[in-house]
Amino acid sequence: MTTTRATPSRQPAGTPVGGQFAAQAKPAADVCLDGSDRPESSHEQVAGAAIERIMALEAASAPGVKAQTFAAARGMAAIARSQWPEAATIKTRECDQIGCTRQHAEEVLDADGNELGQMYELEDYEQDLIDMESGLSPVLGQDVFSASYSRHDGEHGAIDIDEALKPSHQEDTPADRAGETISGYRARFDDLDLDDRTVARDMLTDLHHWARSKGVDLDEVMASAREVADEEIRGQQ
Structure with missing residues (x-):
């Protein structure tokens, strides 16, 4: 029998929701930034x-x-x-x-x-x-x-x-972050005159190699990512 699992949504950092895809809020530290033992604000x-x-x-x-x-x-x-x-x-x-x-x-x-x-x-x-x-x-x-x-x-x-200090404030959109990631990959690993589409392909090629070496089903990961992206787009409409 096949069990269908809901795709976890991405959550802003600091918003504990549970699950491996959600960022977890850290417990309050015992020592504050200035080194004293008073509770950290x-x-x-x-x-x-x-x-x-x-x-x-x-x-x-x-x-x-x-x-x-x-x-x-x-x-x-x-x-x-x-x-x-x-x-x-x-x-x-x-x-x-x-x-x-x-x-x-x-x-x-x-x-x-x-x-x-x-x-x-x-x-x-x-x-x-x-x-x-x-x-x-x-x-x-x-x-x-x-x-x-x-x-x-x-x-x-x-x-x-x-x-x-706004907890939900984001300077970058997902597309902005992806563009910056592509630029960083190009700067370190690729030919500098390549267009973004080709660099994105090269990044995905490396991901395929990584997935195979780790035993990760990349097709499943990509399908899950598409679901999350579609959900985020619907949330903006």
């Missing part, structure tokens, strides 16, 4: 998750710049909100050291534009902020990150804390 958990995401992206051969920037903005927003509950905006400025194009987090403002403090004064979070600042892209403008992170010009930027 929800904002600090978000910041810690952002650092993990940035480190994972940097370890990739062709990290997603948009994903890094979103994770960095989200992590900084979480730290600022944990220190100043009324914080609304974090101002960033390009490093003034020769050869460094990193954006540094500076003043924190409330909704009325009043300064609440400086991010660099948070000594307990110094290394965390350094890790997050490495994720702020020095090349993309406000047309790309209009929701959570925007660049006013080549030197200054701003993080909208409310936008960055």
Whole structure:
């Protein structure tokens, strides 16, 4: 007798639903980011998750710049909100050291534009902020990150804390993520003059080799992926 199983839907990170396809929320940590033994707040958990995401992206051969920037903005927003509950905006400025194009987090403002403090004064979070600042892209403008992170010009930027902390907020669509994955694959493994369709074919060819080596039924995986994609498209209509 054949048993039909429902295809699990994809879930945003941090939304525990159960099953191997769903991201699992992490239990609260016993130690907070600054090393003390007090319970970690929800904002600090978000910041810690952002650092993990940035480190994972940097370890990739062709990290997603948009994903890094979103994770960095989200992590900084979480730290600022944990220190100043009324914080609304974090101002960033390009490093003034020769050869460094990193954006540094500076003043924190409330909704009325009043300064609440400086991010660099948070000594307990110094290394965390350094890790997050490495994720702020020095090349993309406000047309790309209009929701959570925007660049006013080549030197200054701003993080909208409310936008960055929205749990369901996604900077990239599934098609955007796929396009960035194709670009990364091309940059590392393929001829740089190949079109996206050919690169996608080469990626799938590698997946076939991987599936055979692991004993995975790739046809079943692809059918399941098509079902999930169709379900997501129907959800947008």
